[in-house]
């Protein structure tokens with residue numbers, strides 16, 4: 303089969319027209335006979351009742367079509383920042399992307415955030431300037447904004463006629479368009495000396511075919527971004543975009559004969575509770591009835607495989623490298639899990655974690671357990687939705703990005719499960735950082751040590767945003783190989799026990815920015831020398847002793863609680879600066895920078911996350927509705943003092959750690 307596979311993501315700020323464009327692409331490719339509408343709730347990808355009622359995308363959805371010899375799996379993503387976690391996982395499985403930008407609104411806050419993530423991951427990206435049929439649509443202005451605000455090398459692939467009217471259309475540039483050829487040559491020569499040399503050598507210029515091939519190559523390296531313009535509503539420009547996708551974006555590679563490797567980017571529960579994992583295959587082949595490994599130590603038998611063909615998922619005996627499939631049977635698979643060879647090519651987080659959490663209040667207290675189970679199911683589908691149970695108060699908290707996500711969670715519980723609940727006001731999620739080095743050790747046979755193992759750990763502060771690093775610095779002869787098989791596997795397990803413990807530090811918050819070293823370990827065996835004689839050590843001994851030693855070391859290191867900080871960028875009419883500055887000052891922040899260009903003033907400031915939402919609420923009123931607020935996670939501040947998460951006594955390490 304000579305068909306190529308391309309896994310394509312459609313990304314944009316909320317409401318830019320991703321779902322409408324997806325619908326148009328399916329129509330243009332002949333997959334559907336009628337174009338559905340977001341406003342009528344009849345599109346292929348907004349399939350949840352809640353999406354249809356609200357006209358916004360909440361989850362990512364896969365459809366497929368074929369252009370020429372390229373089979374495209376298209377992933378429509380949500381644009382609202384509250385659902386960024388869904389986009390996060392999709393990014394790691396893409397061969398290319400289309401970034402949609404509204405011709406009226408131009409570059410919006412989320413457009414920038416997404417473009418930065420695409421650039422970091424070097425994902426080849428085409429841009430589609432949508433809504434050219436709407437009054438107020440711009441061409442030059444928007445292209446200018448794209449190159450200025452996204453600081454990206456862009457190349458318009460055509461031009462519009464009758465912009466801003468229902469009759470607006472897009473005409474692609476071709477080989478006979480001298481200006482386009484000149485611009486194309488210039489853009490390419492800037493990044494490739496061979497094109498420059500060919501251009502200088504040959505009076506007739508570089509052959510057009512070679513320029514197109516080179517354009518595909520530079521697009522594939524994500525250094526140049528071809529821009530199409532059009533309207534997802536009228537369909538103009540969509541066929542040209544589709545040809546661009548096939549011609550300019552690189553198809554998936556990967557060896558179908560190689561070892562099995564894939565990544566779970568979405569999980570879905572169907573009625574009856576059965577779980578389906580959406581997997582992108584990077585290498586190898588998975589067949590029905592294969593046993594596969596996933597995540598840390600998950601394993602399961604694949605009971606069915608479906609791949610995407612002509613829009614929908616169809617059952618097939620297997621799925622190979624490059625493709626996307628739905629897999630049944632992997633009940634414990636979680637979003638983000640690697641399948642097969644573990645640890646290969648996992649991508650790190652691209653977007654900041656939620657900064658707020660809210661306590662869930664079930665209308666009927668007796669339904670608390672139910673609410674928790676359902677929330678945990680939702681969390682499986684959304685890796686950044688953390689559920690936390692506070693046993694002291696019997697409360698459940700959920701980490702959240704914002705108000706819309708709150709409403710969606712609430713509506714899903716009500717509509718799908720008949721559970722009525724509300725949220726208490728959201729509070730910031732802090733972190734703890736160690737302030738000094740702390741060490742602790744529990745020795746085998748010591749009276750304080752109820753387990754058959756020796757563990758010594760050192761915790762040291764590490765640079766901000768470095769996360770948790772774990773090293774094992776022990777003699778391999780002291781490693782219990784009869785439990786963990788290899789020293790490496792022992793290290794991986796110890797790393798995990800340490801990380802699990804550090805999820806709640808001395809004040810109940812996640813501990814981070816530290817380096818943890820295993821300084822000592824030991825085991826007991828029935829026939830060992832007296833110092834090591836005793837019942838055979840087991841994995842449970844290490845798993846249960848680790849939290850005790852971690853917490854002792856942490857107490858000696860002492861931690862400081864840090865509050866999340868948000869970087870805020872405001873774009874406001876110049877005549878409202880006075881009012882906005884006094885609001886910012888009232889909220890307790892200092893202005894970091896300000897600049898005025900024409901009628902608009904840009905202000906930058908940093909605020910605790912808890913205050914940032916106040917600011918966001920008040921800006922429209924102060925700026926005749928014209929102010930734009932852009933927010934970005936700015937890390938965690940220095941100390942906010944020893945504020946406890948549950949304002950109770952600090953926790954004692956549990957000796958019955960789970961798993």
Ligand SMILES: Nc1nc2c(ncn2[C@@H]2O[C@H](COP(=O)(O)OP(=O)(O)OP(=O)(O)O)[C@@H](O)[C@H]2O)c(=O)[nH]1
Nearest residue numbers: 316317318319320321322358359381433533534535
């Ligand atoms: N006039 C006009 N309206 C459009 C066009 N594309 C989309 N729309 C409208 O814009 C609104 C948002 O469109 P969607 O396709 O839901 O946008 P989206 O990017 O998928 O939105 P989210 O998934 O919620 O982020 C709907 O009312 C569409 O009808 C277009 O080209 N022209």
Ligand SMILES: [Mg+2]
Nearest residue numbers: 320321358359
């Ligand atoms: Mg959508």
